[in-house]
Amino acid sequence: METHELLWSRLTGQQLREPRAATAEEALKNLLAVQAQEFPYARWSLSQRTAAATAADVEQAVAEGRILRTHILRPTWHFVHRDDLPWLRALSAPRLHQANGGTYRKTGIDNETASRSADVLTAAVAGGVHLTREQLAARLQDAGFHATGLALAYLIMHAEISGVLVSGVPIRSPGGALRQTYASFDERVAGATGAAPSRDESLAALVLRYFGSRGPATVRDCADWSGLTMKDVRTGLALVGDMAPGAIVAASFDGADFYLRPESGGETPGRTSRQGVDGQPQIDLVQCYDEYIMGYSLSRHYFGGTAPAYPFGDNPMHVVLSDGVLAGAWRHSLVRRGSQVERCELDIRLARPNGHGDGQAVEAAVTRYGAFLGVPAVRAPAGA
Incomplete structure:
Protein backbone atom coordinates (compact mmCIF):
# COMPACT_ATOMS: atom_id res chain seq x y z
CA MET A 1 0.00 0.00 0.00
CA GLU A 2 1.32 3.42 -1.00
CA THR A 3 0.41 6.76 0.61
CA HIS A 4 -1.78 7.79 -2.34
CA GLU A 5 -3.67 4.48 -2.00
CA LEU A 6 -4.23 5.08 1.71
CA LEU A 7 -5.58 8.56 1.01
CA TRP A 8 -7.81 7.34 -1.81
CA SER A 9 -9.25 4.62 0.43
CA ARG A 10 -10.06 7.19 3.10
CA LEU A 11 -11.62 9.61 0.62
CA THR A 12 -13.86 6.92 -0.88
CA GLY A 13 -14.67 5.21 2.43
CA GLN A 14 -15.73 8.55 3.88
CA GLN A 15 -17.77 9.33 0.75
CA LEU A 16 -15.79 12.40 -0.19
CA ARG A 17 -15.61 10.58 -3.53
CA GLU A 18 -18.16 8.54 -5.43
CA PRO A 19 -20.32 6.75 -4.61
CA ARG A 20 -21.70 9.42 -2.32
CA ALA A 21 -24.60 9.02 0.07
CA ALA A 22 -28.13 9.77 -1.08
CA THR A 23 -28.94 11.78 2.06
CA ALA A 24 -27.21 13.40 5.01
CA GLU A 25 -28.64 10.66 7.21
CA GLU A 26 -27.04 7.96 5.08
CA ALA A 27 -23.70 9.78 5.23
CA LEU A 28 -23.99 9.92 9.01
CA LYS A 29 -24.93 6.24 9.27
CA ASN A 30 -21.79 5.41 7.28
CA LEU A 31 -19.53 7.44 9.59
CA LEU A 32 -21.46 6.57 12.80
CA ALA A 33 -20.58 9.90 14.45
CA VAL A 34 -19.43 13.23 13.03
CA GLN A 35 -17.73 15.90 15.16
CA ALA A 36 -20.10 18.85 15.30
CA GLN A 37 -19.09 21.61 17.70
CA GLU A 38 -19.05 24.11 14.80
CA PHE A 39 -22.67 23.58 13.76
CA PRO A 40 -22.66 25.58 10.46
CA TYR A 41 -19.57 23.79 9.19
CA ALA A 42 -20.66 20.40 10.58
CA ARG A 43 -23.74 20.63 8.34
CA TRP A 44 -21.33 20.96 5.43
CA SER A 45 -19.36 17.88 6.56
CA LEU A 46 -22.51 15.81 6.06
CA SER A 47 -23.71 17.57 2.93
CA GLN A 48 -20.47 17.24 0.95
CA ARG A 49 -20.67 13.46 1.35
CA THR A 50 -24.00 13.43 -0.50
CA ALA A 51 -25.04 14.13 -4.06
CA ALA A 52 -26.91 17.33 -3.27
CA ALA A 53 -28.07 17.69 0.35
CA THR A 54 -28.35 21.32 1.42
CA ALA A 55 -27.88 23.10 4.72
CA ALA A 56 -31.68 23.24 5.00
CA ASP A 57 -31.89 19.46 4.53
CA VAL A 58 -29.48 18.85 7.39
CA GLU A 59 -31.23 21.38 9.61
CA GLN A 60 -34.58 19.70 8.93
CA ALA A 61 -33.17 16.28 9.87
CA VAL A 62 -31.85 17.78 13.13
CA ALA A 63 -35.15 19.52 13.84
CA GLU A 64 -37.09 16.29 13.30
CA GLY A 65 -34.68 14.34 15.51
CA ARG A 66 -33.44 11.95 12.83
CA ILE A 67 -29.99 13.46 13.33
CA LEU A 68 -29.15 14.31 16.93
CA ARG A 69 -26.35 16.50 18.28
CA THR A 70 -24.90 15.65 21.67
CA HIS A 71 -21.74 15.14 23.70
CA ILE A 72 -20.40 11.67 23.08
CA LEU A 73 -17.16 9.76 22.44
CA ARG A 74 -14.14 11.86 23.56
CA PRO A 75 -16.32 13.86 24.63
CA THR A 76 -17.22 16.71 22.32
CA TRP A 77 -20.25 17.61 20.24
CA HIS A 78 -21.11 14.99 17.62
CA PHE A 79 -23.91 14.32 15.18
CA VAL A 80 -25.27 10.79 15.68
CA HIS A 81 -28.23 9.15 13.96
CA ARG A 82 -31.25 8.53 16.20
CA ASP A 83 -31.02 4.77 15.59
CA ASP A 84 -27.40 4.62 16.75
CA LEU A 85 -27.42 6.97 19.71
CA PRO A 86 -28.96 4.64 22.36
CA TRP A 87 -26.35 1.90 22.01
CA LEU A 88 -23.46 4.28 21.32
CA ARG A 89 -24.31 6.32 24.42
CA ALA A 90 -24.51 3.17 26.56
CA LEU A 91 -21.13 2.02 25.27
CA SER A 92 -19.50 5.45 25.72
CA ALA A 93 -21.01 6.62 29.02
CA PRO A 94 -18.68 4.90 31.52
CA ARG A 95 -15.55 6.21 29.80
CA LEU A 96 -17.06 9.67 29.37
CA HIS A 97 -17.96 10.00 33.04
CA GLN A 98 -14.47 8.77 33.94
CA ALA A 99 -12.86 11.34 31.63
CA ASN A 100 -15.00 14.12 33.12
CA GLY A 101 -14.36 13.03 36.73
CA GLY A 102 -11.84 15.74 37.53
CA THR A 103 -14.13 18.51 36.30
CA TYR A 104 -17.11 16.99 38.08
CA ARG A 105 -15.16 17.18 41.35
CA LYS A 106 -13.97 20.71 40.59
CA THR A 107 -17.52 21.92 40.00
CA GLY A 108 -19.10 19.99 42.87
CA ILE A 109 -20.99 17.46 40.76
CA ASP A 110 -21.12 14.35 42.93
CA ASN A 111 -23.59 11.47 42.55
CA GLU A 112 -26.26 13.16 44.67
CA THR A 113 -25.96 16.47 42.80
CA ALA A 114 -26.07 14.74 39.43
CA SER A 115 -29.15 12.75 40.43
CA ARG A 116 -31.03 15.80 41.75
CA SER A 117 -30.15 17.91 38.70
CA ALA A 118 -31.24 15.07 36.41
CA ASP A 119 -34.65 15.07 38.12
CA VAL A 120 -34.98 18.83 37.55
CA LEU A 121 -33.93 18.58 33.91
CA THR A 122 -36.16 15.57 33.24
CA ALA A 123 -39.16 17.49 34.50
CA ALA A 124 -38.16 20.63 32.59
CA VAL A 125 -38.23 18.94 29.16
CA ALA A 126 -41.04 16.44 29.76
CA GLY A 127 -43.93 16.37 27.32
CA GLY A 128 -42.09 17.58 24.24
CA VAL A 129 -40.72 20.81 25.75
CA HIS A 130 -37.48 22.02 24.11
CA LEU A 131 -35.40 24.53 26.09
CA THR A 132 -32.28 26.57 25.46
CA ARG A 133 -29.21 26.39 27.67
CA GLU A 134 -30.28 29.64 29.37
CA GLN A 135 -33.74 28.28 30.09
CA LEU A 136 -32.27 25.10 31.58
CA ALA A 137 -29.97 27.23 33.71
CA ALA A 138 -32.96 29.13 35.05
CA ARG A 139 -34.75 25.89 35.99
CA LEU A 140 -31.66 24.59 37.79
CA GLN A 141 -31.07 27.88 39.59
CA ASP A 142 -34.70 27.96 40.74
CA ALA A 143 -34.06 24.52 42.26
CA GLY A 144 -31.03 25.83 44.17
CA PHE A 145 -28.16 24.79 41.89
CA HIS A 146 -25.18 27.03 41.16
CA ALA A 147 -25.79 26.58 37.45
CA THR A 148 -23.47 29.04 35.76
CA GLY A 149 -20.28 28.81 33.72
CA LEU A 150 -18.41 25.52 33.87
CA ALA A 151 -20.78 24.04 36.45
CA LEU A 152 -23.76 24.60 34.16
CA ALA A 153 -21.92 23.16 31.15
CA TYR A 154 -21.04 19.98 33.02
CA LEU A 155 -24.44 19.53 34.64
CA ILE A 156 -25.94 19.58 31.14
CA MET A 157 -23.20 17.34 29.75
CA HIS A 158 -23.70 14.87 32.60
CA ALA A 159 -27.38 14.75 31.70
CA GLU A 160 -26.56 14.14 28.02
CA ILE A 161 -24.13 11.32 28.81
CA SER A 162 -26.63 9.81 31.25
CA GLY A 163 -29.45 9.72 28.70
CA VAL A 164 -31.54 12.51 30.19
CA LEU A 165 -31.07 15.26 27.56
CA VAL A 166 -30.33 15.39 23.86
CA SER A 167 -30.64 18.02 21.16
CA GLY A 168 -34.05 19.51 20.44
CA VAL A 169 -35.33 21.63 17.57
CA PRO A 170 -32.79 24.40 16.84
CA ILE A 171 -34.11 27.95 16.98
CA ARG A 172 -32.92 30.85 14.87
CA SER A 173 -31.73 34.01 16.61
CA PRO A 174 -32.71 37.47 15.31
CA GLY A 175 -29.29 37.61 13.60
CA GLY A 176 -30.00 34.39 11.72
CA ALA A 177 -27.75 32.01 13.67
CA LEU A 178 -29.12 28.66 14.78
CA ARG A 179 -29.15 27.99 18.53
CA GLN A 180 -29.18 24.58 20.20
CA THR A 181 -32.09 23.52 22.34
CA TYR A 182 -32.37 20.47 24.59
CA ALA A 183 -35.12 17.88 24.77
CA SER A 184 -35.91 14.61 26.49
CA PHE A 185 -33.53 11.84 25.39
CA ASP A 186 -36.22 9.17 25.67
CA GLU A 187 -38.73 11.19 23.66
CA ARG A 188 -36.27 12.06 20.87
CA VAL A 189 -34.99 8.50 20.40
CA ALA A 190 -38.43 6.92 20.77
CA GLY A 191 -38.37 6.01 17.07
CA ALA A 192 -35.01 4.26 17.27
CA THR A 193 -35.18 0.72 15.90
CA GLY A 194 -33.93 -2.59 17.25
CA ALA A 195 -33.36 -4.18 20.65
CA ALA A 196 -30.55 -2.98 22.90
CA PRO A 197 -27.34 -4.79 21.88
CA SER A 198 -24.89 -6.35 24.32
CA GLY A 265 -7.84 -1.27 -0.10
CA GLY A 266 -6.05 0.62 -2.86
CA GLU A 267 -7.41 2.46 -5.84
CA THR A 268 -10.23 1.32 -8.05
CA PRO A 269 -8.73 -0.33 -11.13
CA GLY A 270 -8.13 2.19 -13.87
CA ARG A 271 -8.67 5.17 -11.54
CA THR A 272 -6.27 7.41 -9.69
CA SER A 273 -6.74 9.79 -6.80
CA ARG A 274 -6.97 12.69 -9.25
CA GLN A 275 -10.66 13.22 -9.84
CA GLY A 276 -10.90 16.93 -10.58
CA VAL A 277 -11.48 19.05 -13.67
CA ASP A 278 -9.95 17.58 -16.85
CA GLY A 279 -7.68 15.27 -14.88
CA GLN A 280 -6.50 18.06 -12.59
CA PRO A 281 -6.47 17.60 -8.79
CA GLN A 282 -9.85 17.69 -7.05
CA ILE A 283 -10.22 20.46 -4.49
CA ASP A 284 -12.21 19.79 -1.33
CA LEU A 285 -13.09 22.44 1.22
CA VAL A 286 -13.39 20.58 4.54
CA GLN A 287 -13.95 22.00 7.98
CA CYS A 288 -11.01 21.73 10.38
CA TYR A 289 -12.93 19.20 12.51
CA ASP A 290 -13.96 17.06 9.56
CA GLU A 291 -13.76 13.30 10.06
CA TYR A 292 -11.13 13.11 7.30
CA ILE A 293 -8.90 14.88 9.82
CA MET A 294 -10.35 14.11 13.26
CA GLY A 295 -11.04 10.47 12.44
CA TYR A 296 -7.35 9.72 13.04
CA SER A 297 -4.66 10.45 15.59
CA LEU A 298 -1.61 8.26 15.08
CA SER A 299 -1.96 8.34 11.28
CA ARG A 300 -3.49 11.79 10.81
CA HIS A 301 -0.26 13.14 9.32
CA TYR A 302 -0.71 11.30 6.02
CA PHE A 303 -2.91 14.10 4.72
CA GLY A 304 0.10 16.37 5.02
CA GLY A 305 -0.71 18.54 8.01
CA THR A 306 -1.41 18.78 11.73
CA ALA A 307 -4.90 20.31 11.60
CA PRO A 308 -6.95 21.30 13.42
CA ALA A 309 -4.59 24.20 13.96
CA TYR A 310 -5.58 27.58 15.32
CA PRO A 311 -4.47 30.31 12.92
CA PHE A 312 -2.45 33.40 13.58
CA GLY A 313 -3.99 36.79 12.95
CA ASP A 314 -6.80 36.72 10.41
CA ASN A 315 -5.76 33.49 8.69
CA PRO A 316 -8.61 31.05 8.07
CA MET A 317 -8.58 27.74 9.95
CA HIS A 318 -10.53 25.34 7.74
CA VAL A 319 -8.72 23.02 5.35
CA VAL A 320 -8.30 22.99 1.58
CA LEU A 321 -7.47 19.53 0.24
CA SER A 322 -6.00 18.83 -3.18
CA ASP A 323 -6.46 15.13 -3.98
CA GLY A 324 -6.75 14.53 -0.26
CA VAL A 325 -3.57 16.41 0.68
CA LEU A 326 -3.40 19.67 2.63
CA ALA A 327 -3.16 22.52 0.14
CA GLY A 328 -4.32 25.63 2.02
CA ALA A 329 -6.98 27.11 4.28
CA TRP A 330 -10.42 28.68 3.91
CA ARG A 331 -13.39 30.28 5.68
CA HIS A 332 -16.72 31.72 4.66
CA SER A 333 -18.37 35.08 5.32
CA LEU A 334 -22.05 35.76 4.77
CA VAL A 335 -22.82 39.13 3.18
CA ARG A 336 -26.26 40.36 4.25
CA ARG A 337 -28.64 42.97 2.99
CA GLY A 338 -30.86 43.67 5.95
CA SER A 339 -31.91 40.31 7.37
CA GLN A 340 -31.33 38.45 4.09
CA VAL A 341 -28.12 36.68 3.10
CA GLU A 342 -27.14 38.14 -0.28
CA ARG A 343 -24.10 35.98 -1.00
CA CYS A 344 -21.33 33.94 0.55
CA GLU A 345 -17.72 35.01 0.14
CA LEU A 346 -15.07 32.30 0.49
CA ASP A 347 -11.61 33.34 1.59
CA ILE A 348 -9.47 30.56 0.08
CA ARG A 349 -5.71 30.70 0.53
CA LEU A 350 -3.65 28.06 -1.26
CA ALA A 351 -0.22 27.15 0.01
CA ARG A 352 1.18 27.10 -3.53
CA PRO A 353 0.40 29.10 -6.67
CA ASN A 354 -2.66 27.67 -8.39
CA GLY A 355 -2.42 26.88 -12.06
CA HIS A 356 -5.27 26.85 -14.57
CA GLY A 357 -6.51 23.42 -13.51
CA ASP A 358 -6.46 24.26 -9.82
CA GLY A 359 -8.36 27.46 -10.53
CA GLN A 360 -11.16 25.55 -12.21
CA ALA A 361 -11.25 23.01 -9.40
CA VAL A 362 -11.43 25.77 -6.79
CA GLU A 363 -14.30 27.42 -8.63
CA ALA A 364 -16.12 24.09 -8.78
CA ALA A 365 -15.72 23.77 -4.99
CA VAL A 366 -16.99 27.33 -4.48
CA THR A 367 -20.05 26.65 -6.64
CA ARG A 368 -20.88 23.50 -4.72
CA TYR A 369 -20.60 25.33 -1.40
CA GLY A 370 -23.02 27.98 -2.65
CA ALA A 371 -25.48 25.28 -3.69
CA PHE A 372 -25.22 23.81 -0.18
CA LEU A 373 -26.05 27.18 1.40
CA GLY A 374 -28.66 28.05 -1.21
CA VAL A 375 -27.09 31.43 -1.98
CA PRO A 376 -24.59 32.62 -4.61
CA ALA A 377 -20.99 31.93 -3.54
CA VAL A 378 -17.93 33.73 -4.82
CA ARG A 379 -14.26 33.55 -4.03
CA ALA A 380 -13.11 36.62 -2.11
CA PRO A 381 -10.39 38.63 -3.87
CA ALA A 382 -6.86 37.86 -2.67
CA GLY A 383 -5.93 40.05 0.28
CA ALA A 384 -9.54 41.10 0.89
Missing part, protein backbone atom coordinates in the same frame (compact mmCIF):
# COMPACT_ATOMS: atom_id res chain seq x y z
CA ARG A 199 -21.58 -4.59 25.01
CA ASP A 200 -19.76 -7.07 22.77
CA GLU A 201 -22.23 -6.44 19.96
CA SER A 202 -21.78 -2.69 20.40
CA LEU A 203 -17.98 -2.99 20.36
CA ALA A 204 -18.15 -5.02 17.16
CA ALA A 205 -20.56 -2.54 15.56
CA LEU A 206 -18.38 0.45 16.42
CA VAL A 207 -15.20 -1.19 15.13
CA LEU A 208 -16.89 -2.35 11.94
CA ARG A 209 -18.37 1.08 11.21
CA TYR A 210 -15.15 2.91 12.11
CA PHE A 211 -12.74 0.86 9.99
CA GLY A 212 -15.37 0.38 7.30
CA SER A 213 -15.64 4.13 6.75
CA ARG A 214 -12.23 5.46 7.83
CA GLY A 215 -9.86 2.62 6.94
CA PRO A 216 -7.00 2.22 6.51
CA ALA A 217 -6.56 3.19 10.16
CA THR A 218 -4.78 1.85 13.22
CA VAL A 219 -6.02 0.52 16.54
CA ARG A 220 -4.75 3.70 18.21
CA ASP A 221 -6.63 5.85 15.68
CA CYS A 222 -9.88 4.07 16.54
CA ALA A 223 -9.26 4.18 20.29
CA ASP A 224 -8.51 7.90 20.30
CA TRP A 225 -11.50 8.65 18.07
CA SER A 226 -13.94 6.58 20.09
CA GLY A 227 -12.65 7.29 23.59
CA LEU A 228 -12.40 3.53 24.19
CA THR A 229 -9.24 1.67 25.15
CA MET A 230 -6.95 -0.04 22.67
CA LYS A 231 -7.89 -3.31 24.38
CA ASP A 232 -11.55 -2.58 23.62
CA VAL A 233 -10.73 -1.93 19.95
CA ARG A 234 -8.72 -5.15 19.66
CA THR A 235 -11.61 -7.02 21.29
CA GLY A 236 -13.97 -5.44 18.77
CA LEU A 237 -11.74 -6.52 15.88
CA ALA A 238 -11.69 -10.09 17.19
CA LEU A 239 -15.48 -10.06 17.54
CA VAL A 240 -15.90 -8.76 13.98
CA GLY A 241 -13.61 -11.56 12.81
CA ASP A 242 -15.94 -14.08 14.48
CA MET A 243 -19.25 -12.46 13.51
CA ALA A 244 -18.39 -11.32 9.97
CA PRO A 245 -15.19 -13.03 8.77
CA GLY A 246 -13.35 -10.98 6.16
CA ALA A 247 -15.37 -7.81 6.75
CA ILE A 248 -12.25 -6.04 8.05
CA VAL A 249 -8.74 -7.02 6.96
CA ALA A 250 -5.25 -6.05 8.10
CA ALA A 251 -2.52 -4.43 6.03
CA SER A 252 1.03 -3.42 7.01
CA PHE A 253 2.27 0.03 6.05
CA ASP A 254 5.17 2.13 7.37
CA GLY A 255 5.86 -0.52 9.99
CA ALA A 256 2.35 -0.32 11.47
CA ASP A 257 -0.78 -2.48 11.26
CA PHE A 258 -3.75 -0.88 9.52
CA TYR A 259 -7.31 -2.18 9.23
CA LEU A 260 -9.82 -1.56 6.45
CA ARG A 261 -12.64 -3.02 4.39
CA PRO A 262 -11.29 -5.33 1.69
CA GLU A 263 -12.95 -3.36 -1.12
CA SER A 264 -11.43 -0.09 0.11
